[in-house]
Amino acid sequence: MSEAVSALPHAQYSGLVDLAEAGLTGMITLRGDLASPVLAEAVRAATGASVPEVRRIEAGESGQAAWMSPDELLLIVPYEGAAGVVEALETALAGEFATAAEVSDARAFFRITGPQARDVLAKVCPVDFSDFAVGELRRTRAAQVAAAVWREEGDVWSLVCFRSVAQYVWDLLATVSKPGGEVGFYR
Amino acid sequence: MLLLTCPCCGVTAEETEFHNAGEAHLKRYGPGSDDADYEAYMFARKNPRGVHFERWRHAFGCGKFFHAARCTMTLEVFGTYSAQTLAPPAEIAAKIKARRPEWEGYK
Numbered sequence: 371m372s373e374a375v376s377a378l379p380h381a382q383y384s385g386l387v388d389l390a391e392a393g394l395t396g397m398i399t400l401r402g403d404l405a406s407p408v409l410a411e412a413v414r415a416a417t418g419a420s421v422p423e424v425r426r427i428e429a430g431e432s433g434q435a436a437w438m439s440p441d442e443l444l445l446i447v448p449y450e451g452a453a454g455v456v457e458a459l460e461t462a463l464a465g466e467f468a469t470a471a472e473v474s475d476a477r478a479f480f481r482i483t484g485p486q487a488r489d490v491l492a493k494v495c496p497v498d499f500s501d502f503a504v505g506e507l508r509r510t511r512a513a514q515v516a517a518a519v520w521r522e523e524g525d526v527w528s529l530v531c532f533r534s535v536a537q538y539v540w541d542l543l544a545t546v547s548k549p550g551g552e553v554g555f556y557r
Numbered sequence: 558m559l560l561l562t563c564p565c566c567g568v569t570a571e572e573t574e575f576h577n578a579g580e581a582h583l584k585r586y587g588p589g590s591d592d593a594d595y596e597a598y599m600f601a602r603k604n605p606r607g608v609h610f611e612r613w614r615h616a617f618g619c620g621k622f623f624h625a626a627r628c629t630m631t632l633e634v635f636g637t638y639s640a641q642t643l644a645p646p647a648e649i650a651a652k653i654k655a656r657r658p659e660w661e662g663y664k
Contacts, residue, residue, distance in 0.1 A: 424566060424567060425566060425567070425568070438619070439565070439566065439618075439619035439620050439621060440565050440566070440619065440621065496570060496571050496573060496574055497570070508568070508618075509566075509617065509618045509619060510570070510574060510617055510618060511573070511574060511617040516616075516617050
């Protein structure tokens with residue numbers, strides 16, 4: 371088995387905000403009927419979280435469940451166990467109209483930390499972050515590419531994008547968070 | 558710049574987060590249909606000055622298609638609604654009628 375490497379290992383930058391690549395993270399795309407109790411039970415078994423409401427992310431003991439679209443969730447689990455979680459999901463959802471696919475190595479995961487995180491994100495995403503609650507998630511674009519952004523806690527934000535555009539998103543975030551580019555809109 | 562509300566995820570976002578997908582409520586005429594019907598389905602599109610119904614896709618968001626009723630002249634958006642409809646729903650028609658009393662209704 372080859373050694374797994376995340377998109378931009380150990381990338382870090384400090385400017386208006388602290389940027390960091392989150393490292394190897396297990397991610398599973400689960401598609402199916404989100405109202406189904408069988409699916410809810412499978413999500414709970416995989417992450418400990420309940421099925422999130424629209425545009426929300428729920429945390430459990432062993433992972434997170436993020437709402438991606440009316441029929442899609444992103445399950446965030448430890449990297450090493452992801453393949454096993456997919457197997458367990460497939461077993462649990464055997465009779466359901468649902469699919470689970472591991473996408474850990476197809477995504478890049480960034481963490482944005484600091485009081486100016488919203489200002490930095492608002493420079494690249496066409497989103498009003500003023501009443502963005504903790505646990506809320508938004509799929510949008512970061513400049514030219516698709517991304518999902520959510521608020522983990524107060525000043526800690528997460529951003530997930532396709533791995534193929536990881537360098538682009540990294541350069542983008544690092545550029546807009548250079549000192550001197552303060553906006554000071556969100557306080 | 559249009560501000561559209563995706564009925565699938567409830568997000569109100571600006572135009573660049575969406576992708577236009579042409580005229581709404583087209584009826585498909587496939588193999589075995591009349592040549593004239595097929596030609597109209599394939600090539601003939603409405604191009605009104607005023608109220609128009611379009612398909613849009615929330616391309617950078619939830620990825621779902623939906624329909625939007627808007628004015629091509631003023632860019633006013635009257636409303637957005639489910640793509641799983643064959644004609645504009647009554648509440649959308651009422652909203653358009655309130656804003657454009659001269660509108661003749663969906664044809």
